[in-house]
Amino acid sequence: MAVDGDGAGERRRQELAGRLARVEERITRACDAAGRPRTDVTLVVVTKTYPAEDVRLLAGLGVRQVAENRDQEAAGKAALCADLPLTWHFVGQLQTNKARSVVRYADVVHSVDRLRLVSALSSAVRSQGRSELDCLVQVALEKEGAPAGDGGRGGAAPGEVPELAAAIAAAPGLRLAGVMTVAPLSGAYAGRPRAAFERLMDVARSLRAEAPAATMVSAGMSGDLEEAIAAGATHVRVGSAVLGVRAVLR
Numbered sequence: 001m002a003v004d005g006d007g008a009g010e011r012r013r014q015e016l017a018g019r020l021a022r023v024e025e026r027i028t029r030a031c032d033a034a035g036r037p038r039t040d041v042t043l044v045v046v047t048k049t050y051p052a053e054d055v056r057l058l059a060g061l062g063v064r065q066v067a068e069n070r071d072q073e074a075a076g077k078a079a080l081c082a083d084l085p086l087t088w089h090f091v092g093q094l095q096t097n098k099a100r101s102v103v104r105y106a107d108v109v110h111s112v113d114r115l116r117l118v119s120a121l122s123s124a125v126r127s128q129g130r131s132e133l134d135c136l137v138q139v140a141l142e143k144e145g146a147p148a149g150d151g152g153r154g155g156a157a158p159g160e161v162p163e164l165a166a167a168i169a170a171a172p173g174l175r176l177a178g179v180m181t182v183a184p185l186s187g188a189y190a191g192r193p194r195a196a197f198e199r200l201m202d203v204a205r206s207l208r209a210e211a212p213a214a215t216m217v218s219a220g221m222s223g224d225l226e227e228a229i230a231a232g233a234t235h236v237r238v239g240s241a242v243l244g245v246r247a248v249l250r
């Protein structure tokens, strides 16, 4: 591991500080433009494919919320960073057989998209005797109007959200925290992130009518965080704009 003050580590620290400041500026400008207070929006830095050393540097720069999308990679990284005051978000497609592992380090899971995963997470939380796990229903807007059980990328069709939300709310150990989406690459919302995020806000509002505490709206990444903030996102998940373009795109 890089020691403090070592040349490469210090250069990386400065690079991350610069990129982080630019992302902060974008968020502040987007909040201003939307007439929202900056405190409405939480930056979650997606550290996937980058090493634990970068997570440590980010923590030193004041980052408190980090996200990962693959358990295989995240488990080790979270263990190496266990001494840091971080909240860990899991944002990737999650297999039920990984629920036990994810529940060891994650504080928030953004990608709950089927009933079997709700039960797997609930029993994992209970068997580990840990605190409640915040869960978001991942909404796949490209599945709107598509035949059920279509497979493809993660996420539930908007029509499936009420049932999933009710299951989370009823599951011991889980707390229904809100909704998440990734702007669709296909379907009616392809290339229209603002419209997609507005549609997510409709879904979020209907959910809040039933579950007032489910206030999180996780939307927006490096390329579309402005559109997400304009629509009403409370959490933006930003990877490459902070850490650099990933060598392996995913």
Ligand SMILES: *Cc1c(COP(=O)(O)O)cnc(C)c1O
Pocket (backbone or CB within 6 Å): 046, 048, 069, 091, 092, 182, 220, 221, 222, 223, 237, 238, 239, 240, 241, 250
């Ligand atoms: C990788 C990833 C992000 C961050 O994407 P960038 O374009 O690098 O900002 C956000 N959300 C999810 C679910 C991701 O997998």
